[in-house]
Amino acid sequence: MHEVLILLAVVALFAVAFIIISMLSDRITSKMSFRNIFRRRANTLLVIAGSMIGTALIVGSLAMNDSFERFIYSQIRQNLGEIDQVVVTSAESERGYRALFSLDELQPLIELLETENLTDGIMPILAREVTAGKEGNARSLDRSLSTSAAIIGVEFEKLREFGSEGISFTEFNSSNAQDLPGAIITRELSETLQIGVGDTLEILIDEAERVLFWIQLPRVVVTGIADHEDLLGYSGLRQGMENSRIFMTPEDARRVMKVGMPDSYNELLISNRGDYLSGANLTDRVVSLFGETGLEEEFRMVPIKQQQVRMATQGNVGLLFFALSAFAIFAGILLLSNIYFMLAEERRTELGTLRALGYTRKRVARAILYEGFFYSIIASAVGIGVGILITRQILGGFVDLTAGISMLLPVDNAAMMFSAFERTFVFFIKPESVFLGFFLGLLIPLAIVSFSGKRISMMNIVCAVRGIPEELGKKPRRQLRLFMYLLLGLAAILCYSGAVRQSGAVLLSGLTMGLLLFPLSFPFKRRRLIESFCSIAVIFLIMFSNQIPFIAEQSAESIPLMIVKGFAILFSGLLLVVYNLKTFDSVFSLIMRNGNNRSPAAKVAIAFSSRNRLRTGLTVAMYAVVVYIITLISIIPYSQEKMLDKSRNDVFIGFDATVFPVGMQSRLPSETELLAIGGIDDVAVLESAFLNIRLPSGRISTIPAYILDEGFSENTVHRNITLWEGIPDLAQARQNPWEYLITRNNAIIVSGALLSDLLPGDYVELILPARTDFSAIQAVFSGREEVSDDDISLGYFRVIGQIPETTFSFFNGVFIPKGVIDSDLLAGSYVDSTMLLKTSNELSLSDTRTEVANISRRTNSLAFFVDDVIDLINATVKGIIDILRSFLYFGMVVGIVGIAIVMFKALYERKRLVGMMKAIGFTRRMVFTSFLLETSFIVILGLVLGFITGTLTTYEMFSSPAFQGFELSMPWNQFLFMGLTFYIISVLSTLVPSYIASRLSPAEALRYFE
Structure with missing residues (x-):
């Protein structure tokens, strides 16, 4: 996409160079065109305002992408520095930590990398997550006394020389009066525990030792x-991006971790030649060399930098805003088409005179091109500034959104976490x-103005000079x-x-194009009626297209098909309205036949709009296109918000709150x-483990399994379940399905969100994995499906029963009774426990x-109430949609400027007509009203068309399989407010030309000729 934009920009650059050279060779025409832009300064300002929209939106999209890219790069530099690859063992040791290895085992790789001269740093480390606290307090659950941290055992001399720049830090000195291992800690850890240089830090390595008080902790x-930026920002492949870190020598780290194997490490960090970004370009070569060493069975190389750089350079944010x-x-x-068509018509008599004086068609076309070029240059320069302002406003919206989210999170340091985001997420282009x-x-404007100039240059000289409308000749008619x-x-x-390949997007594109173009291709007498019928036929075709099986199947995944459907409805609606403008005039005439004295003003307003079908159609389309996309991004999240509110009882499977542990130092x-x-009122403990499930098709999936005991009563669990009809008591609702499940050892209930192809009544096999590490968790997110012989x-x-796929819940998987898995077997698996709470009315919800919250704070656990979750999700979705909507609101400037230009042009074109109207009895008020009614007619038509086609x-x-189960909800209040706002602003923008027209003197207006 970026390459295409560059190519287009180069084309524009050559076009600008060609125009400038052409202007230098024809100074008379260029001088005349330059003076024309100052003839009507108000009109010039409006043209520039309309022309700069495209530049502003393009610059805004690119700036958003640059800002997000810079933010991701800053995170990469902060957390990875110059680390490009990490080598670890393929196997994991106990509790999911990487197994240890000797540096000699990786010597073939190290020697090969040094020979190829691809790296500027190779450094082994020993990393592990621990609990650190003040002396005597590491076992405490009080966060002010102990906290999670990462021990990094590293050779400091190698650390200083690692990478192209090396890492500067406080000089390390391990000697101390207590003869204990020395360590450098990050400032975050120092401030959290309130400790300084010379203080003693206690380390809890194994969580099991928390209750073994007779064991002395290291x-x-x-x-x-040291500050974060003065040290290695990396905390280990397993730990992620922990800011609380403890640096010590590898020997001291082994002593603290009680590792008896000398010269042992668990990660090898590799820095490629180049800086923190360019080094990632060598990753593929380094990974290829790793494959040549034959170490792939025992070790694996993680291209950690390359993965994050690719995410940053994909430009998805910019593409979103660009789309x-x-x-x-x-x-x-x-x-722009409307502006330059009207400009060409306005200059028609002058250009006809130039043709009569000997100007060639090319010079006449250049006169319009030069004038448009001057407008476009100024507009593009202004558009850059406006685009930058838009981006700054939107980035401020993102920062405000994160600040608002942090206020909703029941976490003590949430505000601190998001303040770091605010500091690093800044504007950049x-x-x-x-x-x-x-x-x-x-x-874009140069292409349009070139076409307009070419079109006007083909005029008939006599008709142009005399101001006679020109009909399309036989030759152009045949060509068209x-x-x-x-x-x-x-x-x-x-x-x-499309029919042969069964491509829904291609088939509907062809049908839509054929139906809409068919009436325009033949000289039908009732073309308007036929075009209206075909437009309605296209809309019905799209609305019922899911009745075709392969289109219904593709609707769930094919984005091109969704785009084709949307554009088909939008353009069909536009053609239907534009071709029936005269119908509006006829209907209005019938309604106003016996009206009051405002009827003439209203009839004139509608008649002018209906007569200038091209101009009115383009203006209506400006409003409709922008309102269409705003309607789309308003209805979908609003419907999801309403469904979320209805799913309140399903979020925590019928309970009102949940408490779960977070980190090593947490407990329930x-x-x-x-x-x-x-x-x-009630407390239940929900245990979960990862099981393999063999589906009827034979496919194996790894999913979470939730183990239910008798604490789950009928008042505390899902009711919205699709039940198997093979059990009469369940099918006829005589027995609660959860009570039935808990009392049986051969029944399960599944979540449609994870197992949508599994239906009530199916038989499945459940398999307990023999693995005791974290690979089962990884299998869920990676989609890896496997079964071991030891399972x-x-x-x-x-x-x-099946919980519907559209149900929003924190617990998705398979629900099984407690007796299914023997407790001894379960003890060997990774089991997580969560508390579910049911509230009562004895205390207020806030109390x-x-x-x-006080209890969970003492145990370092995290408590969420269902209302908190709903508010958090709604606030996040609403905030993001508001930001996107505000970006689109700027696009409404197009319609507002467009209607203002149309009315200003109408004022100059109709001066003589206004004089005639006043001469036959029209009052100032009636003239003013006719202009306002014309504006209202066009604006309301565009707004209504946009709302209807968007809806x-x-x-x-929502009728497609992709949204099956979702209910459509309409934000009528939002639509009403948005419609009234756009309408009022549009009307206000035309008050000046309306007022000027009403104040014209009949004699002055009738003498007017430009």
Whole structure:
């Protein structure tokens, strides 16, 4: 995509160079065109305002991408530095930590890398997550006394020389009066525990030792404190991006971790030649060399830097905003077409005179081109500044959104976490993005003005000088009809290709093109009626297209098909309205036949709009296109928000709150202390483990399994379940399905969100993995499906119910009774425990929330209430949609500027007509009213058309398999507010020309001729 933009910008650059050279060779025409832009300064300002929209939106999209890319790069530099690859063992030791290795085992790789001269740093480390606390407090669950941290055992001399720049840090000195290992800690850890240089730090390595008080924990002495940027930002492949880190020598790290194997490490860090970004370009060669060493069975190389750089350079954020702005840019193209068509018509008499004086057609076309070029250059320069302002505003919206989210999170240091985001997430735009935005913004208006100049240069001189409307000649008419026939042939080819290949996007494209072009290709007497019928036929075709099996199947995944459907509905609606403008005039005449004295003003307003079909159609389309996309991105999240509100009882499977441990130093509170809170009515402990499930098709999947005991009563669990009809008591709702499940050892209930192809009544096999590490968790997210010979089959189970796929819940997987898995077998697997709470009315919800938060804080666990989750999700979705919507609101400037230009042009074109109207009895008020009514008619038509086509498109999307189960909800209040706002602003923008027209003197207006 970026390469295409660069190519277009280069084309625009050559076009600009060609125009400038042409202007230098024809100074008379260029001087005349330059003076024309100052003839009507108000009109010039409006033209520039309309022309700069495209540049502003393009620059805004590129700046958003640059800002997000810079943010990701800053995170890469902060957390990885110059680390490009990490080598670890293929196997994991106990508790999921990487197994140890000797540096001699990797000597073949190290020697090969040094020979090839691809690296500027190779450094082994010993890394592990631990709990660190003040002396005597490492076992404490009080976060002010102990916290999670990462021990990094590293040779400091190698650390200083690692990478192209090396790492500067406080001079390390391990000697101390207590003869304990010395360590440098990060400032974050120092501030968390309130410790300084010379203090003793206690380390809890194994969580099991937390309750073994007779075992003395290892201690280290703090010999230095350093800022994050002065140390290695990496915390180990297993630990991620932990800011609390403890650096010591490898020997001291082994002593603290009680590792008896000398010269042992668990990670090898590799820095490629180049800086922290360019080094990733050598990753593929380094990985290839690793494959040549024959170490792949025992070790694996993780290209950690390359993965994150690729994520940053994909430009998805910029593409998102560019895709949204495409609709506003398209509306801007319509506006520019309208502007330059009207400009060409306005200059028609003058240009006809020039032709009569000997100007060639090329020079006449250049006169319009030069004038448009001056407008475009100024507009693109202004658009850059406006685009930068838009981006700054949107980035501020993202920062405000994260700040608001941090206020909703029940985490003590949430605000601190998001403040770091605020500091690093700042506005940034590359110089090349400014260049691209400027020239891409020039390309569109230059293309349009070139076409307008070419079109006006083909005028008849006599008709142009005398101001006589010019009809299309026989030759152009034949050429146009031939072009239509070619398009119809292309439509037929698309239809055939789509049917044969069973491509929904291609087939619907062909059918839509054929139906809409068919009435325009033949000289029908009732073309308007036929075109209206075909437009309605296209809309019905799209709305019922899911009745075709292969289109219904592709609707769930094919983005091109969704785009084709949306554009087909939008353009069909536009053609239907534009071709029936005279129908509006006729209907209005019938309604106003016996009206009051405002009827003449209203009839004049509608008549002018209906007569200038091209101008009115383009202006209506400007509004409709932008309102269409705003409607789409408003309805979908609003419907999801309403469904989320309805799913309140399903979020925590019927409970009102959940408490779960976080980190090594966390534990669940006791049921007794929770039930002692007056606002808690019931407490249940939900255990979960990862099981393999063999589906009826034979496919194996790894999913979470939730183990239910008798604590799950009928008042505390899902009711919205699709049940198997093979059990009459369940099918007729005589027995609660969860009670039935808990009392059986051969029944399960599954979540449709993970197992949508598993239906009630199916038989499945459940398998307990023999693995005791974290690979089962990784299998869920990676989609890896495998079964080992050591895995244990738990038997076959009947699916008695399925929770619908659209149900929003924190617990998705398979629900099984507790007796299914023997406790001894379960003890060898990775089991997680979560507490679920049911509230009562004995205490207010706020008091209950406070009491639960106090208890969870003492145990370092995290408590979420269902209302908190719903508020958090709704606030996040609403915030993001508001940001996207605000970006699109700027696109409405297109319509507002467009209607203002139309009314200003109407004022100058109709001066003589206004004089005639006043001469036959029109008052100032009636003239003013006719202009306002014309504005209102066009604006309301565009707004209503955008809302209707957007709603129809959303309805069609919700009827597709991709949205099966979702309910469509309409944000009528948002639509009403948005429509009134756009309407009022549009009307206000035309008050000046309306007022000027009403104040014209009949004699002055009748004498007017430009």
